[in-house]
Amino acid sequence: MELTRSCLVVHGRDLADDRGAAARHMVWCRRTDELVDGPNASHITPQALDRWERRLEDLFAGRPYDMLDAALSDTITKFPIDIQPFKDMIDGMRTDLKKARYKNFDELYMYCYYVAGTVGLMSVPVMGIAPESKATAESVYGAALALGLANQLTNILRDVGEDARRGRIYLPQDELAEAGLSDEDIFKGVVTDKWRKFMKRQIKRARMFFEEAERGVTELRKESRWPVWASLLLYRQILDEIEANDYNNFTKRAYVGKAKKVLALPVAYGKSLLLPSSLRNNQT
Numbered sequence: 001m002e003l004t005r006s007c008l009v010v011h012g013r014d015l016a017d018d019r020g021a022a023a024r025h026m027v028w029c030r031r032t033d034e035l036v037d038g039p040n041a042s043h044i045t046p047q048a049l050d051r052w053e054r055r056l057e058d059l060f061a062g063r064p065y066d067m068l069d070a071a072l073s074d075t076i077t078k079f080p081i082d083i084q085p086f087k088d089m090i091d092g093m094r095t096d097l098k099k100a101r102y103k104n105f106d107e108l109y110m111y112c113y114y115v116a117g118t119v120g121l122m123s124v125p126v127m128g129i130a131p132e133s134k135a136t137a138e139s140v141y142g143a144a145l146a147l148g149l150a151n152q153l154t155n156i157l158r159d160v161g162e163d164a165r166r167g168r169i170y171l172p173q174d175e176l177a178e179a180g181l182s183d184e185d186i187f188k189g190v191v192t193d194k195w196r197k198f199m200k201r202q203i204k205r206a207r208m209f210f211e212e213a214e215r216g217v218t219e220l221r222k223e224s225r226w227p228v229w230a231s232l233l234l235y236r237q238i239l240d241e242i243e244a245n246d247y248n249n250f251t252k253r254a255y256v257g258k259a260k261k262v263l264a265l266p267v268a269y270g271k272s273l274l275l276p277s278s279l280r281n282n283q284t
Ligand SMILES: Nc1ncnc2c1ncn2[C@@H]1O[C@H](COP(=O)(O)OP(=O)(O)OP(=O)(O)O)[C@@H](O)[C@H]1O
Pocket: 235, 253, 254, 255, 256, 257
């Protein structure tokens, strides 16, 4: 993927009148995710994912299949968007069809890259890097990847019970064993001190990825920073809710209540006014 700044800055100027572009990505991602997560998930087959991938290639070749694909086709003509992250996301869905256990964090990291890190990568060309930013494009893409990973890790920690009921355990097997835990403990769904200690470590790591992402949000174009800050703060608050539930992510779904969601918006707005860190450093 060509990470040249000029193509981003040039296209960045289109951002102001094309804020809907990011939403079109999300629609495609949501439809892809629903293939394996949605109501018809039990009928999805590798062949169906192959058909979905061919439809993606047609969409990128300017032959969209339906209105929603056409919207993304339009975005692709306006922003320097690479097909690879989209293909990687479909690969991630293929993994979900056949893989229900993860040996270690390396394996889980790769899965999170495919299903969510890709969302970060595909979003940067649309969000645009601030023309005044001194950060390298690579560091901004790294932050976007980190936000995807942080979100997916949070999503996994939120849905341990829900995923277990579908026979899926994403948590690294070696780390569970080190903590004296087994798949059985997860299926039993009892919160023990061993579980609390294990979860504290998992939450700490997810927060590390959010911190890496924060360093990149300030480098985005001004118009993009508020929505990205809002989504970062809101998703990260799910971790606080898991703690508030005393780590019972077996039978209680951690979610951020409406009031807290609304409160996050002005906080996100304030953060969006922060200068790109590369400029702040020069100012001090
Ligand atoms: N107040 C609530 N009470 C019970 N369940 C809720 C509540 N709010 C949300 N949910 C459940 O959580 C799901 C997602 O809502 P949530 O507020 O977590 O948004 P979200 O973080 O965007 O979730 P997701 O990432 O799955 O889209 C809802 O579809 C619903 O099943």
